[in-house]
Amino acid sequence: MFWTIIAVLLILWLLGFSFHILGGLIHILLIVAVIVIIIKLIRSVTNS
Numbered sequence: 001m002f003w004t005i006i007a008v009l010l011i012l013w014l015l016g017f018s019f020h021i022l023g024g025l026i027h028i029l030l031i032v033a034v035i036v037i038i039i040k041l042i043r044s045v046t047n048s
Contacts, residue, residue, distance in 0.1 A: 009033050 013030045 006033050006037070 009029050013027065
């Protein structure tokens with residue numbers, strides 16, 4: 001589920017560059033997704 005959301009956000013972000021659809025919102029959501037990925041990776045490294 002998590003990776004599906006990331007994939008959809010990336011596709012929408014790329015479409016935003018092409019067609020300028022909701023550009024600001026897509027960039028904010030992409031930044032949030034990247035932050036969540038980084039936090040998840042850090043937590044998995046510290047737990048093992």
